[in-house]
Amino acid sequence: MATKRPNRIVEPPFAERSFLPEAVFSEDVVMVTGGSSGMGRGMALAFAQGGAKLAIVGRDLEKAQAVVAEIEAMGETALAVSADVRDPVAVSAAFDTAEAALGPVSILANNAGGNFPALAEALSTNAWNAITRIAIDGTFLCSTEFARRRLALGARGAIVNNSAQYIWTGFPGDAHSAAAKTAVATMTRAFARDWKDSGIRVNCVAAGFFPHGASTNGDDPDVVENLGRMIPAGRTGRMQEFGWAAAFLCSPFASAITGQVMMIDGGESLRRALMSPDFVPPNQRSNVWGYTA
């Protein structure tokens, strides 16, 4: 029996600490879809730290404007744009609006998405469509619109996609998002191959648990701390480290990196043991995403 050792849980530097040089994105216009809350906001703030101009795309303009105000308080420029990423006309219009105000979009962060626990057999057509089409169609439509514009300009560009830690293992009780998020990861590689010779890089961050105000119990510190204990790293992710990962992949420091899916989950997707609690199928669980009956 191994000796029990104390837990050593490593926190990232504070959100305010400089990661990339201040002016690293000063020539860039970054569009973040689903940028008005949670992980999209995390990415937007990381790009703003590097001096980028931001187009914050969301369906709720008021929420997007709140993130714009945060970025402006950092001394940077941002614009709120309302769009549904499933609608190609709306996507094109969002680019037009952003580019008229800020200049050509040079970096795209595809973050728009949604998720909720559900038994597969109980998923309605609308529920399946909502989750898969925002993530899959939305990523496709925004990326292709972005690429067409960059190709027309003969300019380089970078895309970062938001995926999830469960993309290589499946996620019982989450059929819609499990399919959607893996499609985003594999689409990343296909885009990267298509556009490599044109200097458009495409990468993906496969995220673990990054609680935020809009996620389930994400605003309750006690709950978040409890959730951290189920993760090998001993904590949930902090939003700034998610943002930094996305910003790094789009930065000049990563100028040769393309087609990659970077897992950032504190080891959550790798947690396993030969001996586990009895298997309880999702339909018998008190919480579809939990372990217990």
Place this chain on the structure above:
Amino acid sequence: MSRTVPSWLEDPVAIVIGEGEGVEAVAHELAAAGATIARGPVAGSHAVAAEAIVAASAAARDPVTLLVHAGGPVSTMRAEKLDLAAWRAGMQAGLDSRFFYAAELAKSLIAQGLTGSILFLDLPEDGGGTVQAAASGGLGNLTKTLAVEWARDGIRVNTIASRVVGGGTKQELRSLGALASYLVSDFAAYVTGSITGIDVDDFLLPGA
């Protein structure tokens, strides 16, 4: 833009093992990011790895907290032509030595109550012959295993698997060095058990 990465590291001592353009680019960027670089030999046993870590710590007057382990030249010889000596040399550099160093560094960090980071530099599975395929498969799953085993000790384990590790353009080598520096820094404190490439044509383990 400056040619090197920002000061992501707070003067740790890194022991760097292996040879080739890739590992030299990584050592260069780690130094730029703030690390003190020590070197060690490929190890055929725990004892050799332990001795190298002790020597590096003594020379730097600070404990080693980072390990970067690349391989060596890869044999592309057909499998039926490989003799045992060539096979074992490849497996030692590609897999065994990495395990010995990782385990010895983890033991050292745990004993001192320190946290640290381990980064393996590898070619993709199809970046060489049979030796590379076997070593790369073993290393990938070793990365994932050690990452979870030592996660609560504050020791992270990641791999960069790319043909760029064997050599590349200046731009590719800089990106490799920057990715390595980022991954071992606390800015990537939530990245562990990951296997990341550089180029879209790097063939990685399924699920990497």
